[in-house]
Amino acid sequence: MTERLYFADAKLLEFTGRVTEILPRGDRWVVVLDRTAFYPTGGGQPHDTGRLGRARVIEVLEDEASGRILHLVEDRPDFSVGDMVTGRIDRERRWDHMQQHTGQHILSQAFLRAAGAETKSFHLGARTATIDLDIHRPEATLIREAEELANQIVFEDRPVNIHQVPRNELDTWPIRRDTYHGDVIRVVEISDFDYSPCGGTHAARTGEVGLIAIRGWERVKKMCRVEFVCGRRALYDYRAANEAAKAVALTLSTARDEIPERVAQLIEDNKHQRRRIRELFNVAATVEAAHLLQMAESRSGYRLVKHIFRDRSMDEVRILAEKLCERGGVIALLGLDDHGAARLLFARSSDLDIHMGERMKEATGAFGGRGGGKPDMAQGGIPKIEQLSACLDRVAAEV
Ligand SMILES: [Zn+2]
Structure with missing residues (x-):
């Protein structure tokens, strides 16, 4: 049983003890003394570290059955069983x-x-x-x-x-x-x-x-x-x-204690701006849809809009598709180069009888992709961006 010097004095950081055992453990050594000020892991508190002689103590454990305290050292001890050795505990950690x-x-x-x-x-x-x-x-x-x-x-x-x-x-x-x-x-x-x-x-x-x-x-x-x-x-x-x-x-050009107020203001401003952007996009989409319809291919009974967008969100493309189809007699075959990902959106006016969901499923399937949707609007994607145009052409030839 090892005498525990830390019980009497928690501030004792240097002590001497007699070596009673030195046992190899893997590439480390276990040193046991007759008394120690090293605290072993227990009661929620981690062990001390420090030195025994010149050897570095990296872990301290309690052997509950025998009451011995085991010092795990990483260097070969420069002392032998029976020697007196000086222990030094790392002050900051203790x-x-x-x-x-x-x-x-x-x-x-x-x-x-x-x-x-x-x-x-x-x-x-x-x-x-x-x-x-x-x-x-x-x-x-x-x-x-x-x-x-x-x-x-x-x-x-x-x-x-x-x-x-x-x-x-x-x-x-x-x-x-x-x-x-x-x-x-x-x-x-x-x-x-x-x-x-x-x-x-x-x-x-x-x-x-x-x-x-x-x-x-x-x-x-x-x-x-x-x-x-x-x-x-x-x-x-x-x-x-x-x-x-x-x-x-x-970063916010404000005082430290005013950060919460300033951040709340920024979030509010941001919400307002997003709302304004949505409104402005709606206006722009109306103009853009009219322009796309002017360039549309006239076919018997309907006009065909085929276009590939870049640097847009799918939400924006969907709003455009709705604008294109709201006046009747329009089929829109839209592609989106979404940062290199090939995405598709097909839509038609409510007065036409063609199932866009089935067209989407068939077309994307033919190019190794997936897609589908409702009769009037469908979405999908294909793996290769360079085949986006060919995919649209294929559907355009069939409708
Ligand atoms: Zn305690």
């Missing part, structure tokens, strides 16, 4: 984990008080941390209330106390979580606020946690998953959000 983890204790209690919502699980990720709350659809005001309360506890800089509580005395404590094991339970107290059984590393005072900021929340598995950042992560997240907002503000 501090980051302490801030997020202690922040989680505070936030979980804050949600319990603000919303009666229990924390069901905790995950500390590389960029943000999450807790899952047993609450369905929280109001935004409730989330803000919990965030306010959590930060109030931080600003009060309360001490964080560790208690060793015998199991049979535990029910006299106002414990938040009910998962624990062992005869003596390690209870982490956020002074006069939260009591939670936990084996992790924590800040000594709530002020060390720094800002607790909720980034967002979503429904996951009938629970509410709250994403948050504490301390230095909150600073970096604020910085990134501020830089992004400032960049947008610069």
Whole structure:
């Protein structure tokens, strides 16, 4: 069983221990000491990294059966079993984990008080941390209330106390979580606020946690998953959000805090312009249809319009077809070079008796494509753009 120095002092970043085992594992080595300050992955908190002697510690695991802590090192150890070795823990990573983890204790209690919502699980990720709350659809005001309360506890800089509580005395404590094991339970107290059984590393005072900021929340598995950042992560997240907002503000030639109003205005302007474009296109289509009809081929009983468009949308071609056919006695065989894709639209006036859907199916089929539609209007496409003209000619020869 390895003695865990981080239980007594979470800020101990350098220590010495005696090497009890060195075992090869793949191209790595597992080192076991009689005592260690390295935290192993567990309780939602990732492991520490650092060095044992000169060897780099890349992972730390707990062997639950034996209570040993296994340090996975990537370099061949420059020490042997029986030697005393110096361990050094990466400070920034440990501090980051302490801030997020202690922040989680505070936030979980804050949600319990603000919303009666229990924390069901905790995950500390590389960029943000999450807790899952047993609450369905929280109001935004409730989330803000919990965030306010959590930060109030931080600003009060309360001490964080560790208690060793015998199991049979535990029910006299106002414990938040009910998962624990062992005869003596390690209870982490956020002074006069939260009591939670936990084996992790924590800040000594709530002020060390720094800002607790909720980034967002979503429904996951009938629970509410709250994403948050504490301390230095909150600073970096604020910085990134501020830089992004400032960049947008610069593009919009406005102040950062006026972005929402400005964007809403732009969306409104855009809607108005699209409506205006549709109106103007309708006018242009009337003129264009008249021009196409002038150039149409006169046949017995009807006029044939055959034309290929480029750089148009299919919607525009459809509106043109409707304009061409509205006066009676017109068959329109239209092609569209849609950025290299060969698309077709056939239409006819309501006074003619010919099934455009069947013509479309037959014509596109003959060129390896697909299409069909109603008797008066049909759409389709063929694979080869260079055959678009030939396809129209084929139908023109048959109608
Ligand atoms: Zn904890």
